[in-house]
Each structure stands twice: as C-alpha cells, then as structure tokens.
Amino acid sequence: xxxxxxxxxxxxxxxxxxxxxxxxxxxxxxxxxxxxxxxxxxxxxxxxxxxxxxxxxxxxxxxxxxxxxxxxxxxxxxxxxxxxxxxxxxxxxxxxxxxxxxxxxxxxxxxxxxxxxxxxxxxxxxxxxxxxxxxxxxxxxxxxxxxxxxxxxxxxxxxxxxxxxxxxxxxxxxxxxxxx
Numbered sequence: 001x002x003x004x005x006x007x008x009x010x011x012x013x014x015x016x017x018x019x020x021x022x023x024x025x026x027x028x029x030x031x032x033x034x035x036x037x038x039x040x041x042x043x044x045x046x047x048x049x050x051x052x053x054x055x056x057x058x059x060x061x062x063x064x065x066x067x068x069x070x071x072x073x074x075x076x077x078x079x080x081x082x083x084x085x086x087x088x089x090x091x092x093x094x095x096x097x098x099x100x101x102x103x104x105x106x107x108x109x110x111x112x113x114x115x116x117x118x119x120x121x122x123x124x125x126x127x128x129x130x131x132x133x134x135x136x137x138x139x140x141x142x143x144x145x146x147x148x149x150x151x152x153x154x155x156x157x158x159x160x161x162x163x164x165x166x167x168x169x170x171x172x173x174x175x176x177x178x179x180x
Contacts, residue, residue: 001048001055005032008111013171014145018091020082027080034076035109038069044108045132047125054121056110058129061103061138090167098162098175100141105133107142126156130178140178145171153178 006029009015019027040046040057043066048055059066081088099106107129112122133140142158144150150160158176165172 001036001046001052002029002033004048004052004055004113005036005109005111007113009109010114012145014091014143014166014173017145017166017168017170018081018084018088020084022082027082031077031080032109034073038073039066039108043069045129047128049121049124053116054110054112054125056125056129057108059106059108060132061105061136087166087168087170091170091173094164094166095143095173095175098164100139100177103136103138104177105129105136105138105140107140110142122152123156130156133178134180137180139180142176143173144176145173150174150176 006025009028009032010025015028019031036046036055036057039059043063044057044059046055046057078085078088107126110122110126112119130140140158142153144153153176154160156178158178160174161177162175163172164175
C-alpha cells in the first residue's frame with residue numbers, strides 16, 4: 001500500500017511543493033507509511049484493492065485521538081519535508097480556514113499505481129468512504145492539487161468549495177465536499 005501511494009504521488013504538485021527534492025521518494029514513502037500506520041489504520045478507515053494497486057485513507061467523525069497523533073507527528077512531518085517545511089506549514093495554514101468544522105469523512109490520501117490508472121480502481125477505493133459518510137449523514141471532504149482530479153471527484157458528487165493559491169508559488173489546491 002505504501003509503495004502504491006508513493007508511486008502515485010511522484011510528481012504530484014502538492015508533494016513537490018511541500019517535500020524536499022533530496023531523497024524525495026524516501027521522504028514521500030516515509031510520509032505515506034506514517035499516514036497509513038499511525039493515522040489511517042488505528043484511527044480512520046483504509047481501503048485497498050486486492051493487490052494494493054489502489055489505496056485510500058480516511059479519517060472519520062469517530063476518529064478519536066487524531067489531533068494528538070497529528071501533534072505528535074508534526075515534527076516528524078516537518079523533518080520529512082526538509083527544506084520545504086516552511087512551505088508545508090504555510091500550505092496547511094492557507095487551507096485550514098476552508099476545512100469543514102463539523103463531523104466529516106476526510107479523504108486524507110488516495111492513490112492508484114500509475115501502471116493501473118484508468119481502470120476504475122480509484123473509484124473502487126473511494127466509494128466505500130463516500131457510502132459510509134452518506135450512511136452517517138455527514139459530508140465527505142478532500143483536497144486536491146490537480147485539475148484532472150477535480151473533474152474525477154466531481155463525477156463522484158464532490159463540489160469545489162474553494163480554490164486556494166498556496167503561498168510561496170505553490171500549486172492551486174481545490175477543497176471539495178460531497179454532502180449527504
């Protein structure tokens with residue numbers, strides 16, 4: 001799963017802006033490993049395809065202790081960002097006002113191995129989270145830094161709530177919500 005997420009995020013604008021270029025793939029891999037092992041699995045929900053060609057990691061309204069985990073991991077994430085840590089911090093600061101305040105299913109990361117894209121695998125690992133949010137009567141929320149992803153998520157019922165130009169010449173990032 002971590003290998004798939006790492007491969008999927010190679011070249012992704014947000015990652016290029018917020019993670020140092022030196023040892024880039026190792027940094028991205030470690031970031032994804034921590035997100036899966038310390039956030040998604042113990043505190044959220046994770047879906048994968050049978051051979052892990054696609055994976056999604058969500059936090060949910062029931063994710064207890066998540067704020068403490070993020071606080072504990074913040075210095076590790078900053079270290080993994082390397083020289084790009086100030087850009088990562090300013091990107092988070094720019095997006096925070098656009099994030100939902102109430103209960104929400106938050107799609108923290110989703111990736112499809114590039115060799116398997118275009119086969120419906122992304123939809124397969126996102127739809128369970130959408131259905132769970134729908135059943136709970138709460139919105140599903142995500143952020144993306146590519147226009148192609150915006151079109152994909154719109155087909156899944158998400159709507160753009162903000163377009164944010166990230167500070168430091170960062171990529172445009174869209175916040176999106178899917179209401180129940």
